[in-house]
Amino acid sequence: MKIEYKVNAPVSTDQFVELLKASNLAERRPVDDRVCMAGMLANSNLTVTAWWGGKLVGIARSVTDFHYACYLSDLAVHADYQKCGVGRQLQVLTQRQLGAHCKLILIAAPAANDYYPHVGYQSNPRCWVLDRDQCISR
Structure with missing residues (x-):
């Protein structure tokens, strides 16, 4: 049997949470908040999955305009399937869904920070994050 890749295939909240727990992303995602996890899936406009x-053994979950920018908000691969090319293929297939000039943008998990230069990403120090519990000052 080989890994099958799908674009925008249905993924249940349980499948998504189980995959995040089996990868290293659960520690940085609200996996105990089912409403949030379901919303993350429902409001993504591009998912590429590996089965x-x-x-479910891998997912690239994105929010994009398909022309200028694609934020790859989750790239998760089950620990048993890491270092087999699954993550790379998820990114390749994500890029294929995008327009010719659309940039792929992500924030790396600390443990994966050294992976991204290896596959062609350039580091960008201009990322800023405003957590929900912080207010924008006037």
Whole structure:
């Protein structure tokens, strides 16, 4: 059996949470907040998934305009399938869905920071984050 890749295939909240727990992303995602996790899936406008049989083993979950910018908000691969090219293929297939000039943008998990230069990303120090519990000052 080989890994099957799908674009915008349905993924249940349970499948998504299980995958995040089996990768290293659960520690930085609100996996105990089912409403949030369901909303993350429902409001993504591009997902590319990797399946081994009926088991979700990888996901690239993005928000994009398909022309200028694509924010790859989750790239998760089950620990048992890491270092087999699954993450790379998820990114390749994500790029194929985008317009010719659309940039792929992501924030790396600390443990994956050294992975991205290896596959062609350039570091950009201009990312800023405003957490929900912070207010924009006037």
